[in-house]
Amino acid sequence: MNIHHLELFYYVATHGGISAAVRHMPYGIQQPAVSSQILMLEEDLGVKLFERQPFKLTASGTELLAFVQPFFENLQPMAAKLRQGSAPQLRIGAPEAILRDHLPAVLQRVKQKQPELRLSMRSGLQLQLEAWVRDREIDLAVLPLARKLPKPLRSLALLRLPLVLLVPKKSKRKSAAEFWAAGRPAEPLISLPDSDTLGQLFQAGLKRLDVTWPMTVEASSLGLILQYVANGDGVGVSIGVPDLVQHPQVRVLPLEGFDRLELSAVWQGEPSPLLQAVLDEMQRYANQFFPMETPAARAGAVTA
DSSP states (O other): OOHHHHHHHHHHHHHTSHHHHHHHOSSOOOHHHHHHHHHHHHHHHTSOOEETTTTEEOHHHHHHHHHHHHHHHTHHHHHHHHHTTSOOEEEEEEOHHHHHHTHHHHHHHHHHHOTTOEEEEEEOOHHHHHHHHHTTSOSEEEEEOOSOOOTTEEEEEEEEEOEEEEEETTOOOOSTHHHHTTSSOOSOEEESOTTSHHHHHHHHHHHHTTOOOOOSEEOSSHHHHHHHHHTTSOEEEEESOHHHHOOTTEEEEEOTTOOOEEEEEEEESSOOHHHHHHHHHHHHHHHHHOTTTSHHHHHHHHHO
């Protein structure tokens, strides 16, 4: 018998059906995939394991569940027992600027309580980070988010940051509106890939203004966008964080009326005590250094 098929059957049997099992799986899998693999298990065994509508285990299904249940129910307790003798580990992914300028302060606070903590860092773009969390290659990602994530991924909004334009210091433009006052801007546009939330928010804002300004230069990080603008290669789209936009050869123009970029922590399933401690410290850091940009602060401002 295929062990993975047995695992799927265990979740179907204990949660009372395929759709319920999909919602409780510790990793992402689609309902059709579960259905087809359960059918393969039944074909391999030559028996029907449960009735579909309404759900009910057959005698064979009841017997198989009794056989596999002790193993799967003891997986997590066994893993926790084995981990007791090792130092806790946390794998984090984020854009390079966050890893460099902000996460060290957060993790330093966590390490004061967990001095044996082992850390692993990976920088990446939004879609890469999502995939790494989904595939359990990392435990936690910090990334821009503009949509609801599929289960079992979970998210926590940390900051909502304003979009800005970066222009060479010698540019005659004094405001962002000057770029589209006369129609389509002529300057080259420097941005993150089209798949990234930053570029999507910017283009959505332009669409509301009935302005067309396609990306000319695709950069892999906000740091590169800043450098390209300083070199005079065009106009860049970034976010209004001083560490990311300060350069002696660059000026910052606010983008009034454009949606803000939401920076979120993303993980999978129920957070462990260690992961929860990191999430708590991230919120404290955001509240301390970006008090006007946290979701709670902005909600309060709107309510007031």
